[in-house]
């Protein structure tokens with residue numbers, strides 16, 4: 001019988017697992033994939049993440065991975081007009097770092113803290129017990145007193161418990177790939193409005209860039225054709241895909257039950273904040289679990305997002321209306337301080 005079972009070994013699950021084990025709990029973690037693995041993400045690590053990375057003692061380890069220190073964001077209209085905003089540098093910069101590298105470092109750290117990590121092991125069934133939970137997976141049955149759902153936006157835990165909110169209308173799809181870095185990219189992130197949606201391009205090391213495309217499902221072929229022409233991609237370029245890009249949040253806790261990272265709350269990807277929220281909510285969840293105080297997690301989890309999401313919601317609106325988004329970027333050429341302010345709000 002474990003004290004804590006965590007489903008999902010992404011940034012939220014691995015962080016929470018490491019800190020619970022460091023706090024003396026017997027921790028089980030089930031992860032569907034075998035790491036290192038890529039996933040649909042823009043690969044941009046918001047500076048908000050550094051506090052937890054330092055708490056885990058992983059600053060040097062993360063910086064020893066191949067990465068790019070990101071220096072600016074270029075916003076592009078549909079026609080290609082650009083506004084560039086510098087990113088704050090210093091000791092806590094924004095990084096371009098592949099998820100295969102970041103997530104592997106975090107999961108290996110959890111293992112080194114004493115977490116029993118089962119990779120390539122999918123949670124398949126859940127049963128409530130009088131004193132905890134029983135979980136079924138390919139690796140057999142496990143039991144634990146507390147259950148932490150960190151299995152992402154399409155959470156199996158939420159589905160098995162009948163807690164998954166119904167899908168929201170007009171949902172979009174995201175696809176992602178890695179490609180050789182275009183020569184003019186430098187160390188900037190490029191966010192381009194397109195008539196179908198938007199594209200995000202970020203360097204993740206000297207020679208490689210991450211490309212994400214977001215659109216409504218019916219526009220997927222058209223936006224991929226745009227990317228193929230723009231970046232000289234072949235027919236067999238491998239793309240990963242994910243949907244939905246948004247859904248209603250879940251309550252942060254239940255009876256012997258905790259939700260963290262994307263499982264608890266999904267944010268629009270345009271502003272590149274999700275990994276930092278996942279790390280921070282994973283850390284807050286472990287604090288409250290060790291203190292046996294679910295109310296503490298509910299309060300701190302709410303405070304983590306409070307007052308921060310308005311830029312994200314503005315970005316979401318602009319992405320759903322790319323013509324209006326482009327008009328905003330054009331206006332930004334005359335009022336660059338507005339874009340600097342919005343960018344600082346996201347990366348501060």
Ligand SMILES: Cc1cc2nc3c(=O)[nH]c(=O)nc-3n(C[C@H](O)[C@H](O)[C@H](O)COP(=O)(O)OP(=O)(O)OC[C@H]3O[C@@H](n4cnc5c(N)ncnc54)[C@H](O)[C@@H]3O)c2cc1C
Nearest residue numbers: 008010011012032042044123152156174261262273274275
């Ligand atoms: C297009 C796009 C671009 C984005 N770009 C950025 C960006 O640039 N910067 C940023 O900070 N954020 C970005 N995000 C958001 C970011 O990817 C997420 O917020 C982040 O991955 C959340 O971490 P997590 O640990 O909560 O969940 P995840 O990273 O999704 O991890 C969940 C883990 O659970 C595992 N799992 C799922 N089901 C099961 C199961 N049944 N059993 C066992 N394991 C299971 C999965 O394999 C996965 O490893 C982007 C998102 C999208 C869609």
